[in-house]
Amino acid sequence: MRKLYDLARGVTKIEASGAQPERILNYCAENGIEFWSASPCRDFSITFCVHASYADSLLARSGKNGLDVKLISETGGRKLKLGAKRRAVFLLTFVLCVSLAAVSSLFLWRIEISGNDKLSDAEILRKLAECGVDYGAYWPALSSDEIRSRIVSEMPEIAWLSLNVRSSKAEIIVHERIDKPDIVNEKSPCDIIASKSGVIRKMSVLEGESAAIVGNAVAKGDVLVRGLMSSETGDERYVHSMAQVIADTWYEISAQTPLFEERKTEKSGRNTAFSLVIGKKRINFFSDSRNKCDSCDKINKLKYISLGDVFVLPVGYAVERTTQYKTSLLPIDEDEAVGRMKENLKNELQRRIGDGQIVSAEYSVSKTDKVMTVTLRAQCTENIAKEADYD
Amino acid sequence: MKTKRDRAELLADKLDIPADALGSVKLSLCGRSRLLIENHRGIITYNDNLVEIDCGSVKLAVRGDALRLGAMNGSDMFICGRIIALEFE
Numbered sequence: 001m002r003k004l005y006d007l008a009r010g011v012t013k014i015e016a017s018g019a020q021p022e023r024i025l026n027y028c029a030e031n032g033i034e035f036w037s038a039s040p041c042r043d044f045s046i047t048f049c050v051h052a053s054y055a056d057s058l059l060a061r062s063g064k065n066g067l068d069v070k071l072i073s074e075t076g077g078r079k080l081k082l083g084a085k086r087r088a089v090f091l092l093t094f095v096l097c098v099s100l101a102a103v104s105s106l107f108l109w110r111i112e113i114s115g116n117d118k119l120s121d122a123e124i125l126r127k128l129a130e131c132g133v134d135y136g137a138y139w140p141a142l143s144s145d146e147i148r149s150r151i152v153s154e155m156p157e158i159a160w161l162s163l164n165v166r167s168s169k170a171e172i173i174v175h176e177r178i179d180k181p182d183i184v185n186e187k188s189p190c191d192i193i194a195s196k197s198g199v200i201r202k203m204s205v206l207e208g209e210s211a212a213i214v215g216n217a218v219a220k221g222d223v224l225v226r227g228l229m230s231s232e233t234g235d236e237r238y239v240h241s242m243a244q245v246i247a248d249t250w251y252e253i254s255a256q257t258p259l260f261e262e263r264k265t266e267k268s269g270r271n272t273a274f275s276l277v278i279g280k281k282r283i284n285f286f287s288d289s290r291n292k293c294d295s296c297d298k299i300n301k302l303k304y305i306s307l308g309d310v311f312v313l314p315v316g317y318a319v320e321r322t323t324q325y326k327t328s329l330l331p332i333d334e335d336e337a338v339g340r341m342k343e344n345l346k347n348e349l350q351r352r353i354g355d356g357q358i359v360s361a362e363y364s365v366s367k368t369d370k371v372m373t374v375t376l377r378a379q380c381t382e383n384i385a386k387e388a389d390y391d
Numbered sequence: 392m393k394t395k396r397d398r399a400e401l402l403a404d405k406l407d408i409p410a411d412a413l414g415s416v417k418l419s420l421c422g423r424s425r426l427l428i429e430n431h432r433g434i435i436t437y438n439d440n441l442v443e444i445d446c447g448s449v450k451l452a453v454r455g456d457a458l459r460l461g462a463m464n465g466s467d468m469f470i471c472g473r474i475i476a477l478e479f480e
Contacts, residue, residue, distance in 0.1 A: 026433035029463045038460045040438045
């Protein structure tokens, strides 16, 4: 702040030399002239700094009392004004740009959405636009609470939403609603059946009557625990069966991949087209933007001019790069493909057994002319109990 | 012959009031690197090793290394640097 103040007032460095150069400092002190950086530079000479407005009165003392007062340098103040006059157009442009940035910061030019998983950005943007949150919207007029209430009430998938506006950028953080878990009615009677085929290793029956014992081989759908319980009095009653049945299960999962794949190889043909973007309008500097060839990649890049993340101007450019390619049938890297498929098969097995454990697993690879097959055979231990309601 | 300032100091002693209130020089030394001089009459000599100050009836010589005039106005002066000695002449 001090430096800015000095720059605005202008700072002059003065050298006083003579028999007693200290007299100039006394003169300054007596007349209320603020000086600083006073230092004796050589014999009978002192340099110091004062504000530019005092320079003339000090220079006028030259020749008096045997003093020689010289101006060494001047910065800011008058020099700045002279420079500004010479660069009027530049300054005007600068002021215009700053004003434009300041005004444009009152409008939204960038909307960022995060936290959405089920809902797409486009769906949320459409709803936001209905609520007035759109590109070019005047954000001081927006009410975050109103927008949140309206979106949450109109989009049941959203549990909560926050809208933060930083200059011309709106950050939307979405929290999607978590689906309610299935509610188990513990009073409704049911059996426990086998969800998978296997050999029972352990049974923990909490409610119901066992229909199988440890060591039994069961097929998918076999009843393991009955919900119909007999009693010594002869009456039968229905209960909600509950049990944990740990069984050995076996899996055989296969995955296939072609031995040859089509890969893109870039051709020489490459075309780049530019557009100027002003707000939502786009001015193209090319005649036709359609993708004329079938085997072309088109990459679009849109960039708004911004100062950091804060000031985003509604002016930007778009680059459209079209690259022609040709495809050729090439053999795949078999080792890499086998490794990838093994990993995928293991993930798939883990997904199927849930909390269960893999006891042993082995892979086999077989090839035909065009296809390679990787097979996973695994033995696992898992809970196969599954509730089955009575119809 | 007594100067105006000497008389002021005598009067201050008689009236039991601080002498600097009547214009006598007042020195405030903070450590050995900062010296504030109040009620001075001007600077006589100024270089890296010696600053001589007119204090009216006496002349104060501040000896040291890398002495700098930090600030100065009509009555007060602030000297910084490595102060070795203060001498009255």
